Amino acid sequence: MIKAAVFDVGETLIDETRIWCRWADRLAVPRFAFLGVIGGMAATGRPLTDAFELVRPGLDLDAEQSAWAAAEPGSLRNNFDGDDLYPDVRPALRELRRRGITVIIAGNQPPQAKSALERMDLPVDAVYTSAEWGLEKPDPEFFTRVTEVAGVEPAEICYIGDRVDNDVLPVRTAGMLPVLIRRGPWGYLTAELPEAAGTTTIDSLDELPDLLAPA
Incomplete structure (x- = not known):
């Protein structure tokens, strides 16, 4: 029971659709492309963070999130x-x-x-x-x-x-x-x-x- x-x-x-679309906009990547790459991570068993590396090689994700928060303190950004x-x-x-x-x-x-x-x-x-x-x-x-x-x-x-x-x-x-x-x-x-x-x-x-x- x-x-x-x-x-x-x-x-x-x-x-999480809106979250990943906002990320795509932030990274200047077409939304469809970024969502597709995320799907590829799921299909291949790779961690989600690899999607960021694929579209923006060398990206410092923590630094990017901090910069985003500073630039748009009132927006949802990567939140829900x-x-x-x-x-x-x-x-x-x-x-x-x-x-x-x-x-x-x-x-x-x-x-x-x-x-x-x-x-x-x-x-x-x-x-x-x-x-x-x-x-x-x-x-x-x-x-x-x-x-x-x-x-x-x-x-x-x-x-x-x-x-x-x-x-x-x-x-x-x-x-x-x-x-x-x-x-x-x-x-x-x-x-x-x-x-x-x-x-x-x-x-x-x-x-x-x-x-x-x-x-």
Whole structure:
């Protein structure tokens, strides 16, 4: 019996399209090209940061982010807000809580993501980020922390995310139920991997309430 549903952030709750389009504009790269390169990273198993190196060899990403913040202190830049939520997020989270499931957000995110998510007033019980824990998926210790904050046994936790490497394999190892959502480059591509075989896969968060807590 699942008692807690824990959610990844990027391409699970947040549509990152606007973020990557703003990055493309910042780097003076056509949006379609940059989005395609990001898809290539997902397809070849390369880290996302390699996309920046491909389009702008030698780019100092940290320095670029600092320069961007200085140039546009009032803009979203590489951040997100409520307009980036997928439309199924609020209804699904609300329904899960109505059915007695504890709902937690815990994903690989920078420090500012926590406050951004909290400002959305989502129907969740808690929000955590890798930055505040000093741990990133797929580190097993990340999922140990998930178990601690959920306050239930691993077998009573479902973790929902879009990546097999971060959200399925280590979740299985931790003794939790992984659910893979097919959206975003990694979601569509990694759902086809042999490692994903047998994983519960959904196309929308609307499917979760009946999956985890049938009425």
